[in-house]
Amino acid sequence: MTTQAGHAKSVQTLSNGIKTVVIEDHTSPIVSMQVWIRCGAVNENAQTAGVSHFLEHMLFKGTPRLSAGQISHAVESRGGRINAATGMELTHYYIDAPSDSFEESLAVLADAVLYPTFPADEFERERKVILEEIKRRNDDPQSDLWDGFLEVLYPQTPYRQRVIGTEATISAMTREVLMAQHQAFYVSDNMVVVIVGDVKKAKAMKQVRKLFGSLPAKKRPPFPVLFQPPREQSELKIIERPAQQAYVAVGFTGPALNDPRQVSMDVLSTVLGGGGSSRLHRILREEKRLVWSVGSSFITHAGTGLFGVFAQCAPEKARSLPAEIYMIITECESNGFSPDEVARAKSQLKSAWLFSQETYHGQASQWGFYTALGCHDLVSRYVKDLDRVRVDDLVSLLRTFFQSREMSGAVVYPSAGKN
């Protein structure tokens, strides 16, 4: 297994506070350049819901140097690709490009992220695009499931916010709100630049300093409260909408990113729902034939994490499913796991980790995500930490996070007027 252990010292901090990761690798003549900002849906309120995502769209709409069309053209005409994504607590921008265009591409990325001009006409046009994006999302039953699941699991923290916002908030959004979000969060203390690929480390650092080093040092705003107190009562939100099948999501809150049990939660979710031999798949799909598909995952947050079981099934089977899932997890908590099933889960996770390192983009994404959330050392030690996870650790996790918290979630049922 290859690990990133050799890159542990790769994180450098510029004098203004911007963290930088550079990994030199000349296997392919390509380089991935990414900028990660700790800004997302958790940094919004009921009135500004969707501002971080709107902002992400607007950063490709013009700078003092480049017009809207010129930004994408500058990258794509050299053979690269440019895009961005917004999540709960992070926004990231990337350019993957042939390495002979490294300098020009990084300059475009820095320009777009640091110096957007937010042209008024572009702002109005983009509002229409995002309203279309909302409609597209509304057409997907799993979007409703996800929204309902988060609302139930996070009643008191901003993890319940919708990243894309709502039709009402986007319709009412002003350019000034966007600019204020940029001014507050796109600051040196809140930014990570990652370069992975076919470029000399010294050259990459020189370019990063040149392009990002002049940003004034500025502290980020205080984080919102991201720790969700355990629920006192179980809740299951029922959603009826056009759909062809039922969708179920149930779970419980888990440890935060800086908790050493983070990696154990990945093993737990794989043992329970990570493959054909996992408990949930074996019992619910293979033995009881209650579902067409089932899986589980642990969702990492800087604050309270989330363990979720997700299933698709016939509507008539959805009602009993949460109780069945509860019983399976209870049985695991009482009787534990076999060493073989834990070893299988670890083996799957190690392979997935190794495969994710094959692309420069994959490596850069891992470094960007964990560094921006203040936990870059996890990239270096992930595989070693996996090796240390024991059967007892998983039972202990269930006793801490499952036993003491009420399992809750959401179910989407097909309404009469299905597609």
Added chain:
Amino acid sequence: MRCSFAAAGMILMGGLMAMTVNADSSDVRVTRLENGLTWIHRPVRHNQIVAFQLFIPGGILQEDPARAGLSHLMVSVMFKGTTSRTFRQIAEETESLGFMFGGDAEEDYISFSGQVVADRFPRAFTIFSDILLNPSFPAEEFEKEKEAQLNDIKAKKEHIFTVAFERLQGELFGSHPYGQPAGGTEETVGRMERDDLSRWHSKVIRPRGAVLVTVGSLPEKDVTDLLATCLGRWTGDGWDPSAQKELVPQRQEQPVDETRSFEQAYLMMAYPADAVSGRDYAAIKTLNTLLGGGMSSPLFQSIRETSGLAYEVSSFYPSRKYGSAFVLYAGTDESKMPEVESKMRALLRDFSQTPVSDQKLRESKRYVRGHYMMDHQTNERVGWYTAWWETLGRGHSYDKTYLQDVDAVTSEDVRRTAQRLFSQPPVVVRIHPPSKNNPRSP
């Protein structure tokens, strides 16, 4: 890099006779085996992963429209048990190896793929070969997978792109297998019996014409021995392409207008286009990049960036062995659909009438090259391209020369090709959200 050489001869590989062996300057080694299987090995030394791809020509192409979905269901149930392993044993053994694998039925081939850490490849491939050659199609597993596939067919109706695209393929290709949904319909899959699967397996899972690609750091001798052990007794003639029903693109009498329970409206427009072997294949790929490749493309700029008419808008030209289509699509507001369609048609007229500038052409070629390189970073993708080109008839080495063909495309090639394609009547599918006059889907 090893010196270029070519050798021909007969090398005994256990039960498999290697008829010809040759390698090129890029270390790619091709072995034509006695049973008709072509094995291509691409050594990779910069990581510890071994990936493989097995492409078997035919599959959906061989299906009678009345049995659409048979290959797809067969592949699903193959993984659910062999004559010596239950599904649970397969799952436990492969997961303990960290072996990730799967299979699917596509228009031109049935494919299987897998990847694993190099030192575990022999054990992983042994299990895979058992799945490939000895599936037992257990009755209970058949029922489960059939039920799941029937549900998948229903669930596809939740995705507006799939709804539009399946309808478009039907309009374009009629009763040819390309016109059928890969997973079949509720009627065709509902009629299937377990014995249909074992009979279909005997008919289509044949080595002659199939392509196995291995990519990784394993010594070639080790793979040779492994193949002899695992596939030595795999025999049988493959699919005869000459029996293939001729593909005749259909002429659409009038555009399809369907009402479905979506919030979005959706427009999909297609023009019949060349097969992968066509003289203008590289020109059409370049045209697709010039028209709809990326955010700076005229299609994206015209529909989304300068008009705000859509979030999702693009074009694509799938590579198919017997014929294809050039497709444009956009998700938009119902009231904006005519404007989107009008802008698309105006763009196509421009490309048909005015040659693109040399600079635009150069940029589009860089775009194709850059994206092609980026998609070759993993062993899995390198293996996929190698098997794909070989199976589609261009030969594995086209993975190297495809970009040369793109480089040779001229602006006049693009204009001529655009004029030829876009002067045909298009096939148009419009999906509408419910309205007061038409509240429900038919």
